[in-house]
Amino acid sequence: MKDKFKNKKLIAMIILLVILLCLIIIHLSLITDFKKTGNNIHKRVNHTASLLPNGKVLVAGGLDDDLGGGPSNTAEIYDPKTQKFSLTRNLLVKRINPQSILLKNGKVLIVGGVDDLPMYKNQIKIAELYDYKSGKFSRTGDLNIPRLNGFKLTLLNDGRVLVTGGLTTAYGIRKNNCEIYDPNTAKFKLISPMKFKRDMHNAVLLKNGNVLIVGGNTTFNTIDEKSIQQAAAGAGIESTTEIFNSKTEKFSLAGNIIYRIIPGASILLPDGNVLIIGGFGKKADDNNKFYDTKSVDREFYPKNRKYYTIPHSLYTAEIYDINKNKVVKVLQMNARHGRPTFNILKNGNILIFGTNQKDKQRVVNTDYSIVYTKEDNNFEEIFDIKSNTFKKIKNIGYSRGQHTATTLKNGQVLIVGGTSYPRHNIPNLILGELK
Numbered sequence: 001m002k003d004k005f006k007n008k009k010l011i012a013m014i015i016l017l018v019i020l021l022c023l024i025i026i027h028l029s030l031i032t033d034f035k036k037t038g039n040n041i042h043k044r045v046n047h048t049a050s051l052l053p054n055g056k057v058l059v060a061g062g063l064d065d066d067l068g069g070g071p072s073n074t075a076e077i078y079d080p081k082t083q084k085f086s087l088t089r090n091l092l093v094k095r096i097n098p099q100s101i102l103l104k105n106g107k108v109l110i111v112g113g114v115d116d117l118p119m120y121k122n123q124i125k126i127a128e129l130y131d132y133k134s135g136k137f138s139r140t141g142d143l144n145i146p147r148l149n150g151f152k153l154t155l156l157n158d159g160r161v162l163v164t165g166g167l168t169t170a171y172g173i174r175k176n177n178c179e180i181y182d183p184n185t186a187k188f189k190l191i192s193p194m195k196f197k198r199d200m201h202n203a204v205l206l207k208n209g210n211v212l213i214v215g216g217n218t219t220f221n222t223i224d225e226k227s228i229q230q231a232a233a234g235a236g237i238e239s240t241t242e243i244f245n246s247k248t249e250k251f252s253l254a255g256n257i258i259y260r261i262i263p264g265a266s267i268l269l270p271d272g273n274v275l276i277i278g279g280f281g282k283k284a285d286d287n288n289k290f291y292d293t294k295s296v297d298r299e300f301y302p303k304n305r306k307y308y309t310i311p312h313s314l315y316t317a318e319i320y321d322i323n324k325n326k327v328v329k330v331l332q333m334n335a336r337h338g339r340p341t342f343n344i345l346k347n348g349n350i351l352i353f354g355t356n357q358k359d360k361q362r363v364v365n366t367d368y369s370i371v372y373t374k375e376d377n378n379f380e381e382i383f384d385i386k387s388n389t390f391k392k393i394k395n396i397g398y399s400r401g402q403h404t405a406t407t408l409k410n411g412q413v414l415i416v417g418g419t420s421y422p423r424h425n426i427p428n429l430i431l432g433e434l435k
Contacts, residue, residue: 034395037414037430038084042074044417048100049404050108052132055080057406058088058108059416060130061095071096071115075130075137078416080408083430088135092128097149103183104159107131109140111181112147112166123148123168127181127188141187145177150199150217156246157209159183164213164244165198174199174217180249192250195242200339202266204274206322211244212254212274214320215263241320255325258318265342267350269319270385273328277317277352277383278337313338313355317383317390333390334381341405343413343431350383351413351431352390355401395429 040059047062057078064072071094076085095113102108108130114123123146128137143163151166161181168175176193194213201216241254257263257276264278313336319329338355345351379392403418413431 034393034415034429034431036427038078038082039428040078040085040416041076041087042072044072045402045419046097047072047404047417048095048098048110049406049414049416050100050102050130051406051408052077052102052108053106054132055409056132057408057414057416058100058130058132059085059404060091060100060110061098061113062417063096070094077135078414080410080412080414089137092137092139093124093126095124099151099153101153101155101161103129103155103161105183106133107183109153109161109181109183110137111143111153111163112149112151114148141181141185143188144179144190145175147175150174150201152201152203154203154205154211156180156205156211158246162203162211162244162246163188164194164203164211165201165216167199178244178251194251195253196240200262202263202276204266204268206268206274207272209246211246212266212320212322213242213244213251214266214274214276215239215241215257215279217262241325255320255327257320258327258330264314264337264340264355265352266320267342267344270348272322274320274322275317275350275383276320276327277333277342278314278340278355280313280338319388329388331388331390334379334392337381339401341403341415343405343407345382345407345413346411348385350385351393351405352381352383353405353413353415354380354403354418 042064044059044062044064047059049057049059051057057080058075059078060075061072064070064074073091073094075088075091077088078085091110094115095110096115098110098113100108100110109127110130111127112124125142125144125146127140127143129140130137146168147163147166149167152164154162154164156162160183163179163181165175165178174197176195176197177190178193179188179190181188196216196218198213198216198218202214204212204214206212239256239258241257242251243254244251262280263276264280265276267275267277269275315333315336317331317333318327319331320326321328333352336355337352340352340354342353343351379394381390382393383390400415400418400420404416406414406416408414415429415431417428
């Protein structure tokens with residue numbers, strides 16, 4: 001009897017130890033390396049951020065809460081050593097939704113966006129350069145076509161910048177026109193257009209110097225009652241990809257992506273293939289249905305209004321094989337990521353941050369503004385390049401969208417601004433280097 005009792009006691013202890021070990025593993029899988037850092041001087045959404053050659057970060061433009069949610073021409077510098085922001089000279093023009101890119105000469109090119117609200121009426125052709133040595137912005141050559149949102153900048157291997165797609169009028173006309181900025185001549189020149197008109201697409205510089213263009217919205221040009229219903233049905237969005245040949249400066253069609261119709265982010269992997277994550281896709285039961293307005297944020301939107309669903313943000317990711325020109329693997333993430341940012345960490349793994357949704361839908365109402373429900377998760381994800389799996393990493397604040405994420409020279413990642421629920425007092429974050 002004693003031996004049986006001892007055996008049962010031993011088995012119980014082993015089971016308890018196994019449970020404890022499982023809990024520890026779960027806890028470790030959610031350990032956070034996020035820490036709060038200094039607050040930027042102006043709260044920003046739809047701004048831009050660029051790592052400077054001196055290791056500091058330029059944050060500029062966007063919607064500024066301190067200006068009543070209006071467009072901003074303010075700019076500031078984040079210093080990783082002091083973890084504080086300081087003002088620098090202002091942009092030449094106010095910009096919402098600008099794009100910026102660090103040139104090989106150490107200057108930052110800033111282009112596009114709009115300078116007024118509502119309905120993004122004034123598009124900006126003016127482009128400007130920021131010189132971190134003088135702390136000043138100066139005008140460079142103008143865009144040939146104004147681009148207010150959804151366009152992409154890609155730094156080519158020869159130091160020039162490829163500008164693709166985007167919207168050119170308020171919530172309306174999108175273009176397949178593309179241009180290249182040459183820092184030596186300080187001018188933009190028009191080149192052969194893409195095969196499809198696109199905005200909200202991705203652009204990835206490949207190892208051979210060419211550029212992969214992925215997905216994006218391609219068709220309907222106005223937002224009216226009919227167009228909203230088309231969006232709800234998943235119409236007007238393209239799953240094609242194109243290749244830009246940097247030598248001929250021409251585009252050619254490549255393979256199709258599978259699940260997403262607006263991609264969240266596309267990232268070059270060490271083997272030369274491309275990881276495509278999140279974004280928006282269509283579910284069969286979305287067609288022409290009204291959204292349940294009970295879960296809509298009532299702080300900002302009234303009760304007596306109709307809301308249409310647009311395609312769901314997605315749990316899935318795809319690996320696109322450049323040589324085969326097709327998707328070769330479909331992966332599962334831990335949460336939906338509509339329009340996340342991504343950063344490649346020192347160990348080669350990839351941080352996926354923001355617009356992290358559980359079963360939340362993104363909806364557009366009949367006056368064309370965007371609404372989010374309240375169901376945010378408090379974790380982000382890491383893509384492990386060796387195992388091709390996604391792992392959770394705990395966030396200390398709310399998941400957010402319309403923020404920026406910048407990889408610092410010390411391997412940390414700086415998260416600045418953005419919007420969430422609640423919208424206010426979202427802390428800036430630093431992600432330390434992950435082991």
